[in-house]
Amino acid sequence: xxxxxxxxxxxxxxxxxxxxxxxxxxxxxxxxxxxxxxxxxxxxxxxxxxxxxxxxxxxxxxxxxxxxxxxxxxxxxxxxxxxxxxxxxxxxxxxxxxxxxxxxxxxxxxxxxxxxxxxxxxxxxxxxxxxxxxxxxxxxxxxxxxxxxxxxxxxxxxxxxxxxxxxxxxxxxxxxxxxxxxxxxxxxxxxxxxxxxxxxxxxxxxxxxxxxxxxxxxxxxxxxxxxxxxxxxxxxxxxxxxxxxxxxxxxxx
Amino acid sequence: xxxxxxxxxxxxxxxxxxxxxxxxxxxxxxxxxxxxxxxxxxxxxxxxxxxxxxxxxxxxxxxxxxxxxxxxxxxxxxxxxxxxxxxxxxxxxxxxxxxxxxxxxxxxxxxxxxxxxxxxxxxxxxxxxxxxxxxxxxxxxxxxxxxxxxxxxxxxxxxxxxxxxxxxxxxxxxxxxxxxxxxxxxxxxxxxxxxxxxxxxxxxxxxxxxxxxxxxxxxxxxxxxxxxxxxxxxxxxxxxxxxxxx
Amino acid sequence: xxxxxxxxxxxxxxxxxxxxxxxxxxxxxxxxxxxxxxxxxxxxxxxxxxxxxxxxxxxxxxxxxxxxxxxxxxxxxxxxxxxxxxxxxxxxxxxxxxxxxxxxxxxxxxxxxxxxxxxxxxxxxxxxxxxxxxxxxxxxxxxxxxxxxxxxxxxxxxxxxxxxxxxxxxxxxxxxxxxxxxxxxxxxxxxxxxxxxxxxxxxxxxxxxxxxxxxxxxxxxxxxxxxxxxxxxxxxxxxxxxxxxxxxxxxxxxxxxxxxxxxxxxxxxxxxxxxxxxxxxxxxxxxxxxxxxxxxxxxxxxxxxxxxxxxxxxxxxxxxxxxxxxxxxxxxxxxxxxxxxxxxxxxxxxxxxxxxxxxxxxxxxxxxxxxxxxxxxxxxxxxxxxxxxxxxxxxxxxxxxxxxxxxxxxxxxxxxxxxxxxxxxxxxxxxxxxxxxxxxxxxxxxxxxxxxxxxxxxxxxxxxxxxxxxxxxxxxxxxxxxxx
Numbered sequence: 001x002x003x004x005x006x007x008x009x010x011x012x013x014x015x016x017x018x019x020x021x022x023x024x025x026x027x028x029x030x031x032x033x034x035x036x037x038x039x040x041x042x043x044x045x046x047x048x049x050x051x052x053x054x055x056x057x058x059x060x061x062x063x064x065x066x067x068x069x070x071x072x073x074x075x076x077x078x079x080x081x082x083x084x085x086x087x088x089x090x091x092x093x094x095x096x097x098x099x100x101x102x103x104x105x106x107x108x109x110x111x112x113x114x115x116x117x118x119x120x121x122x123x124x125x126x127x128x129x130x131x132x133x134x135x136x137x138x139x140x141x142x143x144x145x146x147x148x149x150x151x152x153x154x155x156x157x158x159x160x161x162x163x164x165x166x167x168x169x170x171x172x173x174x175x176x177x178x179x180x181x182x183x184x185x186x187x188x189x190x191x192x193x194x195x196x197x198x199x200x201x202x203x204x205x206x207x208x209x210x211x212x213x214x215x216x217x218x219x220x221x222x223x224x225x226x227x228x229x230x231x232x233x234x235x236x237x238x239x240x241x242x243x244x245x246x247x248x249x250x251x252x253x
Numbered sequence: 254x255x256x257x258x259x260x261x262x263x264x265x266x267x268x269x270x271x272x273x274x275x276x277x278x279x280x281x282x283x284x285x286x287x288x289x290x291x292x293x294x295x296x297x298x299x300x301x302x303x304x305x306x307x308x309x310x311x312x313x314x315x316x317x318x319x320x321x322x323x324x325x326x327x328x329x330x331x332x333x334x335x336x337x338x339x340x341x342x343x344x345x346x347x348x349x350x351x352x353x354x355x356x357x358x359x360x361x362x363x364x365x366x367x368x369x370x371x372x373x374x375x376x377x378x379x380x381x382x383x384x385x386x387x388x389x390x391x392x393x394x395x396x397x398x399x400x401x402x403x404x405x406x407x408x409x410x411x412x413x414x415x416x417x418x419x420x421x422x423x424x425x426x427x428x429x430x431x432x433x434x435x436x437x438x439x440x441x442x443x444x445x446x447x448x449x450x451x452x453x454x455x456x457x458x459x460x461x462x463x464x465x466x467x468x469x470x471x472x473x474x475x476x477x478x479x480x481x482x483x484x485x486x487x488x489x490x491x492x493x494x495x496x497x498x499x
Numbered sequence: 500x501x502x503x504x505x506x507x508x509x510x511x512x513x514x515x516x517x518x519x520x521x522x523x524x525x526x527x528x529x530x531x532x533x534x535x536x537x538x539x540x541x542x543x544x545x546x547x548x549x550x551x552x553x554x555x556x557x558x559x560x561x562x563x564x565x566x567x568x569x570x571x572x573x574x575x576x577x578x579x580x581x582x583x584x585x586x587x588x589x590x591x592x593x594x595x596x597x598x599x600x601x602x603x604x605x606x607x608x609x610x611x612x613x614x615x616x617x618x619x620x621x622x623x624x625x626x627x628x629x630x631x632x633x634x635x636x637x638x639x640x641x642x643x644x645x646x647x648x649x650x651x652x653x654x655x656x657x658x659x660x661x662x663x664x665x666x667x668x669x670x671x672x673x674x675x676x677x678x679x680x681x682x683x684x685x686x687x688x689x690x691x692x693x694x695x696x697x698x699x700x701x702x703x704x705x706x707x708x709x710x711x712x713x714x715x716x717x718x719x720x721x722x723x724x725x726x727x728x729x730x731x732x733x734x735x736x737x738x739x740x741x742x743x744x745x746x747x748x749x750x751x752x753x754x755x756x757x758x759x760x761x762x763x764x765x766x767x768x769x770x771x772x773x774x775x776x777x778x779x780x781x782x783x784x785x786x787x788x789x790x791x792x793x794x795x796x797x798x799x800x801x802x803x804x805x806x807x808x809x810x811x812x813x814x815x816x817x818x819x820x821x822x823x824x825x826x827x828x829x830x831x832x833x834x835x836x837x838x839x840x841x842x843x844x845x846x847x848x849x850x851x852x853x854x855x856x857x858x859x860x861x862x863x864x865x866x867x868x869x870x871x872x873x874x875x876x877x878x879x880x881x882x883x884x885x886x887x888x889x890x891x892x893x894x895x896x897x898x899x900x901x902x903x904x905x906x907x908x909x910x911x912x913x914x915x916x917x918x919x920x921x922x923x924x925x926x927x928x929x930x931x932x933x934x935x936x937x938x939x940x941x942x943x944x945x946x947x948x949x950x951x952x953x954x955x956x957x958x959x960x961x962x963x964x965x966x967x968x969x970x971x972x973x974x975x976x977x978x979x980x981x982x983x
Binding site for chain 1: 503504506507509510511513514515517518520521522524525526527551607
């Protein structure tokens with residue numbers, strides 16, 4: 001049990017160190033760019049495809065339910081609220097945790113095992129700043145943007161699915177989608193994914209950076225990164241939702 | 254003699270332990286400029302730790318380490334970077350950065366540790382790659398290189414800073430005889446052409462005999478023999494004698 | 500390298516673009532980028548209206564609810580601050596009405612602003628716009644269901660009961676006829692029945708009550724007092740109808756019972772032709788005959804109105820027959836009314852022509868302070884003419900102004916014209932106030948083509964109903980009865 005607290009403490013210190021060293025020179029902009037491309041751009045196909053499929057499927061489900069009440073006009077609203085409030089942020093978080101978290105865990109633990117981190121240190125480069133901080137920063141920046149991609153591709157998938165059954169016009173679909181939106185329904189859930197990104201970056205980097213068990217450790221670091229960051233995202237989401245309701249009471253439906 | 258002055262690298266009663274495991278126990282030796290020192294010993298006797306102590310990746314528990322005029326165990330990070338600029342490190346598996354091309358791997362230390370411009374760096378990189386026989390592989394990713402090429406690439410990265418001290422961790426490990434002797438040749442050439450001090454950690458006795466002006470033998474963290482190859486062959490220590498005669 | 504930067508560019512710019520689109524679309528719904536005008540309205544019941552709810556002006560999405568101030572005591576109301584696109588402010592007039600609407604069965608609530616009349620001034624920004632309390636959907640549904648149920652039930656009950664009543668009354672009539680015939684014949688045993696004072700009274704009472712009740716109903720129906728409305732509205736009347744019908748049935752049963760008893764007695768007597776008992780029987784019969792004679796004599800005595808029982812009963816029967824016929828007519832009319840007339844439209848009010856001033860003063864429907872009242876003074880309205888008072892030119896102008904100002908409600912709602920005359924001669928007050936009211940009614944009906952059934956008059960001498968803050972009045976008051 002004390003081991004859990006020890007790890008929690010280590011991770012916290014690790015994350016805190018990342019935040020503080022972010023504001024010290026050198027800023028490693030090149031590395032941040034590199035990671036942004038790796039984490040953001042390369043996740044786009046996955047995120048867009050998932051969002052599109054989810055949107056189409058969700059509309060099929062809500063349609064069959066809402067038709068019972070004669071409330072088909074609400075399909076776009078339900079769809080948009082579901083996506084922007086919860087499905088978008090959470091699914092993006094989990095997808096990125098799967099794709100990027102495992103990558104970070106594997107890459108860093110492999111670099112440790114093959115002495116690449118030592119090599120970097122021997123060049124007087126702060127390996128933490130060089131390897132860890134850019135990954136955390138990139139995750140934190142990329143997640144909200146990826147979430148938007150998933151939200152909107154979900155909306156598009158929902159629209160096409162709805163169009164197939166009711167020939168609803170795009171303008172009307174969009175207008176109905178945002179009919180019940182508050183400001184905070186839009187930006188609060190989107191921005192909360194930055195926290196998810198920070199969690200994914202921190203946990204995966206921690207596990208990769210601190211693992212020094214050779215080739216076997218690489219696989220374990222990758223798996224543990226995904227499991228731990230996925231779990232933590234879902235737990236933190238619960239608190240974040242409560243927190244958002246507290247800050248923006250009108251966003252509670 | 255063991256005061257650092259005139260030496261490229263000097264260990265002065267250095268001890269290091271990880272947890273309860275004592276890796277180095279009161280080790281002292283020195284390497285003069287332009288001299289090649291081979292550190293022999295069986296696996297797990299603290300040979301690699303010795304090299305990491307020199308570049309200050311780890312700090313000793315006791316004792317002092319001199320690199321030229323600087324006692325490095327208590328240097329600040331900015332001072333260390335100045336000291337590290339004098340040294341090149343060839344890691345056991347080359348430790349090339351997976352995500353960078355060969356060119357970028359070589360450019361990183363140049364751009365990070367020296368104030369050289371892009372053009373100057375390009376010139377140096379071309380020269381070094383030519384030297385190790387990888388002139389046509391600038392754009393290649395490390396994963397596409399063979400073991401021997403990786404080792405040469407690692408050597409190239411160690412050489413771009415034109416080091417006065419070259420550290421090599423098991424330069425022949427994982428390589429066939431011919432390839433490993435090619436690496437040995439490259440090391441010797443560097444030593445002869447630039448008067449570079451070599452510290453080579455190895456368990457390859459043949460290579461050590463060929464490369465080393467002097468040999469030190471480590472066993473269970475202690476330095477048990479120090480001298481030329483012939484001297485070690487007739488050393489008092491049975492372990493050392495067995496090691497070099499196989 | 501360039502490839503990588505391009506992908507980062509695509510990713511970042513695309514993401515920011517989507518963020519921008521999101522802000523724009525959500526902002527569009529909040530009209531964050533338009534000019535707004537803000538107003539206030541007050542409600543006792545919010546019906547679930549919340550901050551951020553839509554505001555619709557004449558059905559168009561125009562803005563949203565900004566804030567809701569909670570009242571601190573039951574006497575004050577929720578103060579709702581709302582805003583609309585400034586382009587629509589021309590529709591919001593000082594006489595606009597704000598209500599809380601519901602979007603549908605699963606929809607949310609919104610604020611609905613009814614555009615005011617063209618004559619009214621444009622409402623100032625931050626003005627309080629008058630509100631109407633919301634009808635909650637649940638209430639509406641329940642009320643609608645209830646009404647339908649009531650209407651259905653009423654149709655069935657009225658139809659069923661009336662036919663039962665008709666049967667009952669017919670039976671009563673024939674039974675009563677039998678009794679009368681028997682009485683006329685001086686039938687001993689039947690006469691015996693009538694010695695039972697209580698029974699006789701009961702029969703008489705029942706028949707009379709039934710008759711008068713039915714007459715009342717018929718009178719009401721004939722008078723065209725929005726039968727459906729009357730019946731639906733007046734629970735007491737409904738129960739009276741039921742009671743009447745019960746009474747009629749009871750009477751029928753009683754009479755039936757009586758005639759069966761009489762028959763039984765007769766047959767009993769006829770069967771017992773036993774010689775040993777003959778003398779006794781004869782005595783008894785004689786006795787009975789005497790009694791019957793006595794009863795007959797008593798029955799034939801005129802009652803306190805100077806009417807002989809025969810005449811009395813005959814008249815009752817005639818009445819009952821008339822009532823029956825009328826009732827049948829009325830039922831037809833009633834059905835016709837239900838089916839062809841706007842039932843809901845006519846709900847809740849009725850012809851006012853036959854309301855007595857006293858009834859009028861007591862009826863909440865007319866004295867409701869929420870009713871719109873226009874007080875017009877006599878000297879301004881009337882001038883002396885050849886046949887007493889007549890409307891002056893100024894008075895006509897005043898009436899026109901008063902009614903134009905009121906707009907639609909006067910055409911849609913029942914209107915009562917209260918006549919007042921505050922002259923010296925109390926004896927003339929009723930007559931003069933009535934003639935004033937009639938003058939005004941004639942004019943209004945002619946001028947505005949009002950449905951005569953919707954315009955009532957009532958002479959109130961010189962005293963307005965209680966609660967009008969006027970002890971006396973001279974002139975008229977036009978009351979637009981609130982539809983409830």
